[in-house]
Amino acid sequence: MVRLPLRLPLTILEEAMTVTLYVCITCRAGETIGEGEATPGKRLHGAILDAGVPDGVSVVPVECLSACSQGCSVALSAPGRWSYVYGRLSEAHANDVVAGVAAYAAAPDGLVPWRSRPEIFRKQSLARIPPIAVVPEAAE
Numbered sequence: 001m002v003r004l005p006l007r008l009p010l011t012i013l014e015e016a017m018t019v020t021l022y023v024c025i026t027c028r029a030g031e032t033i034g035e036g037e038a039t040p041g042k043r044l045h046g047a048i049l050d051a052g053v054p055d056g057v058s059v060v061p062v063e064c065l066s067a068c069s070q071g072c073s074v075a076l077s078a079p080g081r082w083s084y085v086y087g088r089l090s091e092a093h094a095n096d097v098v099a100g101v102a103a104y105a106a107a108p109d110g111l112v113p114w115r116s117r118p119e120i121f122r123k124q125s126l127a128r129i130p131p132i133a134v135v136p137e138a139a140e
């Protein structure tokens with residue numbers, strides 16, 4: 001078990017609070033990709049960056065989120081918050097993904113009211129994963 005010190009430098013705490021959007025750049029979304037062509041996942045990643053990501057959000061390209069049959073996929077998480085995996089996406093959804101990420105980042109617990117979520121986040125969620133519990137160090 002990893003035990004964290006009780007006092008962490010502010011920069012570490014700020015980094016730990018960062019919301020991370022993982023974008024699968026190897027998703028093919030059923031397309032045949034020619035030599036040197038960008039995958040649909042890589043195009044989605046580029047479109048998300050072009051759309052502009054809110055402060056406090058890191059966009060991390062990853063290879064496979066195990067949702068390969070579900071079009072392009074992304075995952076959203078932050079320490080102490082529920083994590084979500086969304087699928088059936090394309091680069092055309094980049095602005096909606098960014099809007100959903102912004103709402104998630106702005107919600108202190110990451111729980112965005114249903115009606116405030118973009119439609120793709122309401123209808124294209126593949127998984128919802130509970131926050132990982134931080135076990136406090138036992139008193140001696």
Ligand code: FES
Pocket residue numbers: 024025026027028041063064065066067068073
């Ligand atoms: S290749 Fe993208 S989820 Fe598997």
